[in-house]
Amino acid sequence: MSWLSVILLFLMSRAHGDPVDPASPAFVFPQGVDPQGAQANDLRQAFKDAIVIARMAALTMNPYCDPVFERYFFPTQLQFVSNVFRTIANIPLDISIEDLNGGLDPAIQAMITSRGLNPTFSLLSISIGNHPDRSPNSGDDCAVDDTDAYLVHSRDNEDAGLISMCTPVWDYPSLSNILNPPAGWENEIGFGCNNLLDRDSDLMTPAGGVLLHELLHWGFLFENEVPNFETVIPLTSGGDHHIRDYLGPPGGIPDTGYGPYNAPLLKNLPPGPYSVTTNNVDNYVYFALSKYWSIQCTKWFAQSTTPSDAFLRNTAWNRYSQPAQPQPQSIGEPQSQPPLKRSIIHDLFGGYHHNSTTYIPVKTRTWKAL
Ligand SMILES: [Zn+2]
Secondary structure, eight states: HHHHHHHHHHHHHHTTTOOOSSSEEEHHHHHTTTTTTTHHHHHHHHHHHHHHHHHHHHHHHHHHOTTHHHHOOOOOOOHHHHHHHHHHHTTTSSSOOOOOSSSHHHHHHHHHHHOOOOOOGEEEEEEESSSSTTOOTTSTTTTTTTTOEEEOOOSSSSTSEEEEEOGGGGGSSSSSHSOOOOOTTTTTSSGGGGSSOOOGGGGGGGGGHHHHHHHHHOOHHHHHSTHHHHHHHHHHTTTSSSBBOBOOOTTTTTBOOOOHHHHHHHGGGGSSSSSSSSGGGHHHHHHHHHHHHHHHHSSSBOOOOGGGGTTTTTSSSSSGSSOOOOOOOOOOOOOOOOOOOOOHHHHTTTTSSSSSSSBBOOOOOOOOOO
C-alpha cells in the first residue's frame, strides 16, 4: 500500500467524533467554560486527533519488517497491536487493508469514509478538569502537580470510562498546529516537520496523543473485541484487564515505561509471564506517533537517544500563559517571542502555570493515569 494512498484516505475521511455521531463520547465542561468556545473546541479536537493517530497506525501496520514497530514491539506482537489500533479506529479486525496486488483495497476506503466511531465510545465521557462523576476516592486528581490527564471508571457503570484532562495537557498543541504552525510559531522547536528533531520525542505529541494514552488504559474498549486481550493483558488488582504503565524498580533501566525514551528500552528487559511491551501504554502511543509523523513529514525518525526527549514540549506552546513580563528591548529590536495565542485557557484553569498573581515555573512531568 502506498503512503500516498493512505494520506489521501486520511484527508478524505470525514471528521470522527462529530456531535452527530451517535457513538461520540460525552464532553463535559465545568462552569465558566463556554461549550462552544476555544477550549471546548480544543478538547473535541484532541479526541479527533487521537482517533486519527490510531487510524493511521492501523492502516500503515506493515507485516514485513517495520523498523518503527520493532523499536517498540516484537514482531510476534504485530497482530495484537494491530487489533488494538483497529478497535480504536473502528476498522473491522478481519478485513485486509491491501488488495491482492498490494494496493489499498478500495473497499477499505469506502468503508472508513462511511463508518463512524466505535460504538463503545458512547460509554466514554471526557471532561476539562476533574470529571464530576469520578469517585473522590479514586486517588487521581488534576490538582496534583504534573498530572496531564487520567482515566477512571464511572461510579455508576464500571465499564464506562471517565477521562479528566488537566491543565498541563494544554501545553500540547493539536496535530494541525504542529504540522502547520500558527503565524509566529514557524521557527519554534516542535512546530513544523523541520523542527521535530530527527528522532522520537514528545514534540510529536499533540493533546490528542495524551488522550490516546488514556484511551489505551480503558480495558473495556478492547476486552470484547481484541482476541486474546485477557490472555496478553493480565488481570489487575482492580479486577479488570487493562494496559498499564510499566513501573520498574527504583534505579531500574528504565524505571518507568513513560515516554519515547523509556518505552523502547522495555524490549531489553528479561522475559516474564506477560510481555512488558504490549503491557505498557506508551509503547503504543510512541509507535503510533512515530509512524504518524514519518508519513506526514515523509521521513523516518530515529529512536529517542536521551531521557530529556520526553520533556521537550514543556514550555514550547503554553508560554503565553505566563503573565506579561517586562521585555528589555532596544528600539527596533525584533520581537523574539511567539505571539500569545490562547490566554483564555490559563485565565480559566490557572493554578498550575499561573495562580493569577504569581507565575509558577513549569516542572518536569510524566504521564499519569490509573
Ligand atoms: Zn498511563
